[in-house]
Amino acid sequence: MSELAGRAAFVTGAGSGIGRASSLGLARRGAYVWVTDVDEAGAEGTAELIAREGGRAAAVRLDVSDEAQWTAALARADDRDEALTVLVSCAGRSMIADTATMPLDDFRSLLAVNVEGTFLGMKHAIPRIAGSGGGAVVTISSLAGLKGIPGMAAYCATKGAIRMMTKAVALECAELRNGVRVNSVHPASSTRPRGASTIPRRSDAPATARREPGSSTPTWSPRPRCRSASPAPRRRSRIPSASSPRTPPATSPVPRSPSTAG
Numbered sequence: 001m002s003e004l005a006g007r008a009a010f011v012t013g014a015g016s017g018i019g020r021a022s023s024l025g026l027a028r029r030g031a032y033v034w035v036t037d038v039d040e041a042g043a044e045g046t047a048e049l050i051a052r053e054g055g056r057a058a059a060v061r062l063d064v065s066d067e068a069q070w071t072a073a074l075a076r077a078d079d080r081d082e083a084l085t086v087l088v089s090c091a092g093r094s095m096i097a098d099t100a101t102m103p104l105d106d107f108r109s110l111l112a113v114n115v116e117g118t119f120l121g122m123k124h125a126i127p128r129i130a131g132s133g134g135g136a137v138v139t140i141s142s143l144a145g146l147k148g149i150p151g152m153a154a155y156c157a158t159k160g161a162i163r164m165m166t167k168a169v170a171l172e173c174a175e176l177r178n179g180v181r182v183n184s185v186h187p188a189s190s191t192r193p194r195g196a197s198t199i200p201r202r203s204d205a206p207a208t209a210r211r212e213p214g215s216s217t218p219t220w221s222p223r224p225r226c227r228s229a230s231p232a233p234r235r236r237s238r239i240p241s242a243s244s245p246r247t248p249p250a251t252s253p254v255p256r257s258p259s260t261a262g
Ligand SMILES: NC(=O)c1ccc[n+]([C@@H]2O[C@H](COP(=O)([O-])OP(=O)(O)OC[C@H]3O[C@@H](n4cnc5c(N)ncnc54)[C@H](O)[C@@H]3O)[C@@H](O)[C@H]2O)c1
Pocket: 012, 013, 014, 015, 016, 017, 018, 019, 036, 037, 038, 039, 042, 062, 063, 064, 065, 090, 091, 092, 093, 094, 113, 117, 140, 141, 142, 143, 186, 187, 188, 189, 190, 191, 192, 197, 198, 199
């Protein structure tokens, strides 16, 4: 298939996992792929795989949280004939930490990659995609952007932010009628080729906690399982039964301000 012949796709976090698979898929459809990652060796590995299959790609080191690097990487894309048509924003990190003990710097570093990195990609790539006649942007949120996961408040916050940011940008593009479709995808847990999921499950906790580079929070902080020695006391039902007469509440509810919206 070559429906993307003469077109370019820009993929972040393309050095492994979903980003690598997306890059290979786009190249198989004829796109020239900008394979970008903060991990340069990973990006080169993906570009090599594409070349081995007869596709075309360039590996570029890009830290998505750095706006100057975005400008430089996209300037290289501007210099080629293939029109930028696709952005797949895969770069991301996960982090497992209890909210009460997570350092603020770790929270901010996750926001910088997952949220700011996605924002910067859309900010700089969408005008180019629109200028080349339109195309598609895909951001990678997560199931964690749809539901809460204990121990992953920071990750859930970033993935929820990606989801809503994507919806807002999609509507901006619709208003502008610039021909750019913008969607987020929400994977559950996928497995990498070597069999390790990016999102560790608590039951997968390694004996020693792993740390992201530059982070003081382990990506996995094992906690002892809660065990109760004796069965928990049964909660009393708050729903009055037909045989128990209703008693008025001890305190009267605070009246709602008429101006308070729900
Ligand atoms: N694998 C899953 O189960 C799963 C589930 C839901 C969502 N996701 C999301 O999918 C995306 C890809 O995940 P994956 O499983 O392929 O993980 P992965 O770790 O295999 O790939 C992530 C890539 O992002 C790169 N990266 C990290 N920080 C970066 C930065 N600052 N700038 C540029 N690149 C950076 C890494 O080097 C890596 O190559 C992530 O956003 C992740 O949150 C994954």
